[in-house]
Amino acid sequence: MPHGSILRELRQTKPFPSNREEAFVGILRTADMLRWRISEVLEPEGITLAQFNVLRILRGARETGLPTLEIGARLVEQAPGITRLIDRLELAGLVRRERPRADRRQVLCHIEKKGLALLSRLDTTVPQASEVLFAGLASAEIDQLITSLDAIRSVCAARCTSLRKQ
Amino acid sequence: MPHGSILRELRQTKPFPSNREEAFVGILRTADMLRWRISEVLEPEGITLAQFNVLRILRGARETGLPTLEIGARLVEQAPGITRLIDRLELAGLVRRERPRADRRQVLCHIEKKGLALLSRLDTTVPQASEVLFAGLASAEIDQLITSLDAIRSVCAARCTSLRKQ
DNA sequence: AGACAATAGTTGATATGTCAAGCAAACTCG
DNA sequence: CGAGTTTGCTTGACATATCAACTATTGTCT
Structure with missing residues (x-):
């Protein structure tokens, strides 16, 4: 699908x-x-x-x-x-x-x-709640998700930092 | 890493x-x-x-x-x-x-x-901005990301809908 | 030492979000 | 038909977010 x-x-x-x-x-x-x-x-x-x-x-x-x-x-x-x-x-x-x-x-x-x-x-x-919410994903899939999000933030941060701190 | x-x-x-x-x-x-x-x-x-x-x-x-x-x-x-x-x-x-x-x-x-x-x-x-932000990810990686997020939301929605509509 | 800037936080004005109650039009059913 | 319910939206009271000034303390430079 x-x-x-x-x-x-x-x-x-x-x-x-x-x-x-x-x-x-x-x-x-x-x-x-x-x-x-x-x-x-x-x-x-x-x-x-x-x-x-x-x-x-x-x-x-x-x-x-x-x-x-x-x-x-x-x-x-x-x-x-x-x-x-x-x-x-x-x-x-x-x-x-x-x-x-x-x-x-x-x-x-x-x-x-x-x-x-x-x-x-x-x-x-609180941890129980997040367990449930991520139940549909395999552990490796979650790791991949974390890595991808990290990559986005690193690009974002590079362009943000200068502004964030003014 | x-x-x-x-x-x-x-x-x-x-x-x-x-x-x-x-x-x-x-x-x-x-x-x-x-x-x-x-x-x-x-x-x-x-x-x-x-x-x-x-x-x-x-x-x-x-x-x-x-x-x-x-x-x-x-x-x-x-x-x-x-x-x-x-x-x-x-x-x-x-x-x-x-x-x-x-x-x-x-x-x-x-x-x-x-x-x-x-x-x-x-x-x-606006599309230009999102191009830049996702520049660090391969297209397949983005597809995987979308799929994982969909999976999370589908779990979330299943438990939310009943409450959302009261 | 004294002027100036940098740091750490607060405050006020204003915008926006949130929740519950309210109102009016439309539907439902005896 | 008409009392009661549901739907679609608005309103008011209040909590929180945002932005720009402002104060007090410390650091820096001459």
Whole structure:
């Protein structure tokens, strides 16, 4: 069966002018669905995907903590509104902020016990969800997928970096 | 070279627990970059990616026009705020709305000459951009990518449809 | 030391997305 | 026919994203 399921999904009849464009749309559409599915899992805990990612990043730096903008740089998806995102996490008691003496410009963020507890509740359900979603693909196929996406991002990054940092 | 570029990009050290999770993150991250790159191309025309997609959908139905919610259903990414999105397009003179006599509940949307002109200005630059971004991949690799993404979405859709329509 | 720039983050204005409730036209069925 | 339901869309309230200024601290250069 040739691919073409996107055409059906979008109820279009014209074929894509090139497979690059089809892949382009396919990536956006798949990401949207994945984001949607994972949000379903996160909803009971009352956090968004971006907040979840921030918490996981902070868990990875539990002892030292991380400055605000460093968190932003590590986020999967860009988040210029990182300050206010962390405002909400702090308000919810999941995160703590502190201004270190060494460099008083920066603000170190630490995950709180409450945040760790929340993450540990998700540690089984989130991987479970991605297991299910990728069930239709063989392991080698997933590896190939990862490699292809990496290649796209490396081209993209080469043309982006100069602009991203201004 | 084994994949692992995401780890570098996110400045993480721990490997992903499974390649499914790595693929998951890879898709979200790649989609974010693509969205960012394409927005750059659209910016000079003053429209967003969602608005661009709506215009293209309406161009595909030039003669008949389309009811508002039908446009929403065809969008690449979900857009519940379709009404206000079209409000802005109408305000910009790119789209026209009309309430047909046959079924006066629905609102038919048509693309205006100004909208068609805008799209035609993008008809070369947008495909060019995706050409560049996928330059690192062989055509067969792109086909494989499309197939894999289709497979993910088909699993996802099977579990989503029931919820999407409530 | 003092001027200037760079860094780290915050804030405000504005745009956009999201959710639930609401309204009116059309359908359904006793 | 007419009460109740469904469909198609809009609206309001609120959350979040985006962009451009702005503050405070530190680093750099003469």
